[in-house]
Structures are given as C-alpha cells and as structure tokens.
Amino acid sequence: MAFGWLPGAVGDIAHGAATTILLIAVTTLAGTLLSILGAAGRRNGPALLRRAIGWYVEVMRNTPFLVQLFFIFFGLPSLGIRLDPILAAMLAMTLNMAAYTIEIVGAGLDAVPRGQTEAALALGLRPRQVFIKIVLPQALKIIYPALTSQIVIMMLESAVVSQIAVRELTYEADMLQARTFRSFETYFVVTLVYLLMSMALRRLLVAGGRRALGAGVS
Amino acid sequence: MIEFTLWDIVRNLLLAARWTVLLSLAAFVGGALVGIAVLFFRISENKWSRRIASGYIALFQGTPLLMQLFLMFFGLPMLGLRIEPWTAAVLGLTFFASAYLAEIWRSGVDALPLGQWDAGASLGLHYLQELRLIILPQAFAITRAPTVGFLVQLIKSTALTSIIGFEELVRTSNAINNATFEPFKVYGLVALIFFVLCFPLTQYARRLEKQAAGH
Numbered sequence: 144m145a146f147g148w149l150p151g152a153v154g155d156i157a158h159g160a161a162t163t164i165l166l167i168a169v170t171t172l173a174g175t176l177l178s179i180l181g182a183a184g185r186r187n188g189p190a191l192l193r194r195a196i197g198w199y200v201e202v203m204r205n206t207p208f209l210v211q212l213f214f215i216f217f218g219l220p221s222l223g224i225r226l227d228p229i230l231a232a233m234l235a236m237t238l239n240m241a242a243y244t245i246e247i248v249g250a251g252l253d254a255v256p257r258g259q260t261e262a263a264l265a266l267g268l269r270p271r272q273v274f275i276k277i278v279l280p281q282a283l284k285i286i287y288p289a290l291t292s293q294i295v296i297m298m299l300e301s302a303v304v305s306q307i308a309v310r311e312l313t314y315e316a317d318m319l320q321a322r323t324f325r326s327f328e329t330y331f332v333v334t335l336v337y338l339l340m341s342m343a344l345r346r347l348l349v350a351g352g353r354r355a356l357g358a359g360v361s
Numbered sequence: 362m363i364e365f366t367l368w369d370i371v372r373n374l375l376l377a378a379r380w381t382v383l384l385s386l387a388a389f390v391g392g393a394l395v396g397i398a399v400l401f402f403r404i405s406e407n408k409w410s411r412r413i414a415s416g417y418i419a420l421f422q423g424t425p426l427l428m429q430l431f432l433m434f435f436g437l438p439m440l441g442l443r444i445e446p447w448t449a450a451v452l453g454l455t456f457f458a459s460a461y462l463a464e465i466w467r468s469g470v471d472a473l474p475l476g477q478w479d480a481g482a483s484l485g486l487h488y489l490q491e492l493r494l495i496i497l498p499q500a501f502a503i504t505r506a507p508t509v510g511f512l513v514q515l516i517k518s519t520a521l522t523s524i525i526g527f528e529e530l531v532r533t534s535n536a537i538n539n540a541t542f543e544p545f546k547v548y549g550l551v552a553l554i555f556f557v558l559c560f561p562l563t564q565y566a567r568r569l570e571k572q573a574a575g576h
Binding site for chain 1: 420423424425426427428429431432435436439513517518519520521523524531534535538543544545548549551552555556559560563
C-alpha cells in the first residue's frame with residue numbers, strides 16, 4: 144500500500160466528485176418532476192397513457208441501468224439522436240430513477256385520504272389547484288424517506304456512467320490508477336469518497352426535507 | 362467485416378446469458394450463506410457484534426457496487442491470490458448480496474413478537490435452536506417478497522461484472538456491437554433478455570407482497 148500519489152490527485156478527485164454531484168442534482172430535480180407527472184398521469188390520464196406508463200415502469204425496473212445507458216448512448220444515434228456523454232448520462236439516470244419514483248410518488252398520492260380532495264373541491268378549488276396545493280405536498284411528505292433512499296441509490300449507480308466516458312468520480316479513478324499503477328489504493332480512496340458523499344447526501348436531504356416539508360420528515 | 366444474421370446475434374447472446382444466470386445463482390447462494398452469518402452478528406446480544414454487522418451493511422449499501430468489484434479485482438492479488446474475473450465477480454456480488462439480504466432478514470426478525478423468543482426459551486431451547494427452529498423460519502417466511510425483489514436487483518447487477526472483464530451478457534453484447542455496428546438492435550435484445558429473466562420474478566414478488574398484505 145502506498146499513498147504517495149494522493150496529494151497530486153486531490154484536484155482530479157475533487158473535479159470528479161463535483162461532476163458526480165452535478166449529475167445527481169440534475170437527476171434528482173428532473174427525475175422527481177417526471178415522476179410526479181408520471182404518477183399523476185398513471186392515475187388520472189387516458190387509458191392509453193396509463194398503460195404506457197405502466198409498461199415504461201416495468202421495462203426500466205427489469206433491465207440493468209448499464210444496458211439502458213448503452214442503449215441511449217450507442218443506440219439512439221442510429222435514430223439520428225446524438226447526445227453528449229454527460230447529457231446521455233443525465234437522460235439515462237433521470238429515466239431510470241423516474242421508473243422507481245413513479246411508483247413511490249404514486250403510493251404517496253394513494254395514501255392521502257380522499258376527503259382531502261373532496262374538501263378542497265367543496266371549497267371551490269380547481270382540480271389542478273387541488274392536486275398541486277393539497278394532495279401533492281401531503282404525498283411528498285409521506286414518501287420523502289423513500290425518495291431520499293432512491294436518490295442515494297441513484298448516486299451510487301452513477302458510477303457506471305464512467306463507461307461512456309463521463310468525467311465523473313469513477314472515470315477520474317480509472318484515469319488515476321492507469322497513471323499511478325496503484326489500482327487498489329486508488330479505488331480504495333475513491334470508495335471512501337463515495338461513502339462520505341452518500342452519508343452527506345442523506346443528511347443533506349433529511350435536513351432539506353425538514354425545512355421544505357415541515358417537521359416529521361425523517 | 363463478418364456478417365452476423367439476427368439469429369447469430371441472438372444465439373450468441375443467449376449463450377452468454379447462461380453466464381449471467383449462473384453468476385446470479387452463485388452470488389445469491391453465496392450471499393445467502395454469508396448473509397445469515399452477518400444476520401447472526403446483527404441480531405446478537407453483544408453490542409459490538411451488532412455494531413460491526415451494522416458497519417458492514419452500511420459500507421456495502423453506501424458505496425457503488427462497481428467500486429466493490431474493482432476492490433475485489435485489484436485487492437485480492439495484493440493478498441497473493443491469483444484472481445480471474447469470474448472469481449472477483451462471484452466474491453464481489455456475494456458480499457454485496459450478503460449485506461442486503463442480512464438487512465432484509467433482520468427486518469423480518471425485528472417484526473416477530475418478542476413472545477416468540479420467550480416461548481422458545483420456555484420450551485428449553487437454547488439460543489441457536491431458537492433461531493433455527495422458531496425465529497429464522499418465520500423471519501424468512503415474512504420477508505419472501507423483498508428477498509425475491511432483491512434477486513431481481515442482483516440479476517441486473519451482474520451487468521457490472523462486464524466492466525471487470527467477466528464474459529457475461531453485456532460484455533458479449535459489447536463485442537457483438539463492435540463487430541456489427543448495430544447498437545440499437547444488440548442492446549435492445551440484451552434488454553429483452555434481462556427483462557425475460559427479471560419480469561417473472563418481479564411479478565412473483567408482487568404476488569407474495571399481496572398475499573402478505575391480505576393476511
């Protein structure tokens with residue numbers, strides 16, 4: 144074990160970690176938004192849309208993320224859609240995460256008592272206002288812990304996007320170990336960085352959730 | 362360039378899928394065995410045993426599987442063991458699975474009423490007998506749905522072993538893609554094969570979940 148290379152590598156590791164954080168930040172926002180739309184569409188949309196969302200969820204949940212990533216990055220150009228590696232990674236991560244969070248958000252929507260909707264409608268709110276102002280905030284509060292876990296899982300899975308040459312943390316580790324010939328030590332250090340990042344992300348999400356959604360969020 | 366018919370591609374992918382299935386099974390069996398050991402520590406009376414087991418689980422659940430595989434692949438040779446992708450893949454996925462399975466089963470043990478332990482003790486059973494005859498069978502029974510759900514996750518996770526050079530479905534598909542330049546078709550077929558493997562298990566897990574909720 145030798146760590147003499149470490150001081151010179153801090154910059155690269157930090158740069159990689161920043162890209163990983165960027166990826167997960169974009170995915171969290173886009174994925175949550177998409178899953179709210181998806182869950183709402185699955186409940187209130189036309190029959191065809193409901194079935195399409197149902198199949199989308201099944202296909203994404205029953206195939207590996209790595210294959211989805213390759214399909215998007217290598218496969219879509221043959222349809223004329225060519226994406227930057229980082230855009231392809233963001234798209235793949237968002238689509239993958241949404242498949243899981245559509246179910247989570249949906250469970251939250253189902254858990255809000257019907258009386259809430261009825262009361263809001265009786266007060267004269269329009270259906271869209273009822274959804275955005277009454278049902279959704281309560282649903283998000285219920286499912287927040289599950290959503291948090293899913294975001295952390297997605298951050299850990301983002302290591303895979305190094306395979307399409309997105310310069311995130313794992314990619315930087317691959318480059319470093321090729322340069323230092325200290326493969327084990329390099330991956331050991333980077334694994335620790337991931338561990339710290341996942342613990343910090345979980346804390347941040349819990350604290351952020353408390354502020355945004357009020358007390359009682361764990 | 363070699364000409365590949367659709368059947369050539371499908372046949373090669375199916376042959377490679379055997380390794381995906383075999384690896385999934387090996388990792389599941391290995392993960393279950395190690396997982397039971399971790400579970401013993403996790404529910405032990407000794408505070409330090411519990412802490413060590415919690416740390417073990419947190420470590421595997423808080424780091425990317427890809428990193429765990431790299432550490433296996435590059436770490437074991439440092440201990441003087443000659444290692445091939447297959448060994449690194451099986452060991453890496455085994456430890457990964459053990460952490461998740463131990464945590465799933467622990468939730469089953471926690472869900473049992475404490476009276477089950479007392480009843481076992483009052484029948485004169487010692488600790489291991491209580492576990493083997495009373496606690497674990499019930500804990501396994503009530504956690505069947507998440508266990509099957511994790512098996513699906515494990516099957517999908519085998520895709521990552523392609524990166525450390527194990528010749529399973531994804532690695533073979535990369536090679537075929539490099540020869541045919543038909544990524545849409547090749548990765549679409551790979552996704553289809555994974556779907557055929559995983560979807561029945563997902564449905565089974567869902568049925569188990571409904572049964573459990575119905576009680």
